[in-house]
Amino acid sequence: MTENRLRLRNNSNIAIIGGGPAGSFFANDAIKNAKKLGINIQITIFNGKDFSQRGPSGCNMSAAVIASTLHAKLIKDGIILPKRIIRQEIKGYYFHTEEYGIELYKPEQSDKSSILAVYRGNGPLYSTHTESHSFDDYLLRHVIDQGVSLISEPVLDLNLSSNLDTPATIIYGKSGQQNKMEADLVVGAFGINSRMINKIEGLNFGYIPPKTIRTCQMEIPLDATFIKNSFKDNIQVFALGIKPFRFASMVPKDNYVTVSLVGSRDLTSNDLVDFINHPVVRKNLPHDWKLPEKFCKCLPKIALSHAKKPFADRFVIVGDASITRIFKNGLESAYITSQLAARAAFENGISNEDFDKHYYKPAHKLLAMDNKLGTIILAISDFVTKQNWLVKARLSYVKSRKGSWIANHLNKLLWNMATGDAPYKIILMQALNPVFQVILIPVTIKALIKDILGLIARRFGLKK
Secondary structure: OHHHHOOOOOOEEEEEEOOOHHHHHHHHHHHHHHHHHOOOEEEEEEOOOOOOOOOHHHOOOOOOEEOHHHHHHHHHOOOOOOOOOOOEEEOEEEEEOOOOEEEEOOOOOOOOOOEEEOEOOOOOOOOOOOOOOEHHHHHHHHHHOOOOEEEOOOEEEEEOOOOOOOOEEEEEOOOOOOEEEEEOEEEEOOOOOOOHHHHHHOOOOOOEOOOEEEOEEEEEEOOHHHHHHHHOOEEEEEOOOOOOEEEEEEEEEOOEEEEEEEEOOOOOHHHHHHHHOOHHHHOOOOOOOOOOOOOEEEOOEEEOOOOEOOEEOOEEEOHHHOOOOOOOOHHHHHHHHHHHHHHHHHHOOOOHHHHHHHHHHHHHHHHHHHHHHHHHHHHHHHHHHOOHHHHHHHHHHHHOOOOOHHHHHHHHHHHHHHHOOOOHHHHHHHHOOHHHHHHHHHHHHHHHHHHHHHHHHHHOOOOO
């Protein structure tokens, strides 16, 4: 009975809390689904953040790299990003360890979609450009042009009635004023860093937010010519095998470089300074470069797990406050969850049971189950990158055999690790490929013997 009563019908109202990519993606899919069913719907996005602002106040705080897989989906949806939004088209990745490095190339050269570096807000604090660079703002304007309404005020509270016939109520406003709006469906696209998390948890319908860890990001202003010559359109990825960093990246964006750090614990500004001063990192900066007194930085949280029960009657959460791929492709996860939730709402219904069966379980199977394998891969990666002798021996061996099967296999493995283009299941299979491991056995043994002999020599003072 619930499924028959709770459905989107002609002139239904949808309220979306959050105007970032997850909210815009849901709105875009909702418009397409409504047209398919031949019904009219009213969509309102509530967005308290102004993406035209520079720095953290206008930014949803991420490295903001659009994977080629997501880029292909945007093109298919008719979302063509203008040049002012694309800060850099990425050619590939350069993978750094503490003692060695190797350039990675795109495995599927026939794929015409590109990796794009963008800004979520309107660029770094203290930047001086005049035109908008915000990817989030561009997506929001895209759905507004299709008839979506925007209320640029924060949502203060949400009421969900136990009476199935009673719409949900959005309470919003600023400067002490409160307004109300009823909605047949409310979509939570507010993100893991939003204060709305606590309010939704307090509604006591069973929602438990994902576990999180605090990361660190900064924007380094550099000469555009230096970035072009030094980075060569590559994202620099670091697996240095030192605490507390699990991995880090430097993303070129015309005249800025975005530094993103993920650790084994919550990171601080001091960790950022330690990373920047690491010798391997300094090689990617001008020799006389010094940390500016003022620069754009933030300490955003990222999800380490998935939420429990991110749905109720007339309510569903999408994006990283629901289910996302850990450490990789947050924007694409927002696209996937928004698409699944919109399809469930229009094709099946907006009841608790509908979202459980047709949204949460498929998303859980697609993303959350794969994340379990991701934790195994990351643990293996953490261990391997701490063994400098092993990493150097294997990478140098493969590099010397450029174009061979083993070189192409390792490139694809590291590429997928860096980009997230493949599911963790595929990455694990690539890492454990028996042919790959057998070929490297003699290399590993030789390197181990050399390392042991080196330790003995240093122990007895035979080698300076």
